[in-house]
Amino acid sequence: MLKRLLRDERGEDMIEYALLVLFIALIAIVGIELVGGQVDKVFNDIYAKLGGT
Secondary structure (H helix, E strand, O other): OOHHHHHHOOOOHHHHHHHHHHHHHHHHHHHHHHHHHHHHHHHHHHHHHHOOO
8 A cells, every 4th residue: 555655656647747946936926026126217317307206
């Protein structure tokens, strides 16, 4: 019975896909955090040049 459980591969694909999605989400979050401040500065500069305060 133990050997049969060790050979059972059902569900492994779902775990692999879940880990892949998690990894991509983490990369996206880190990227947004790193670039977010720069984008905010660009929009604030544009707003100031257009006459905003």
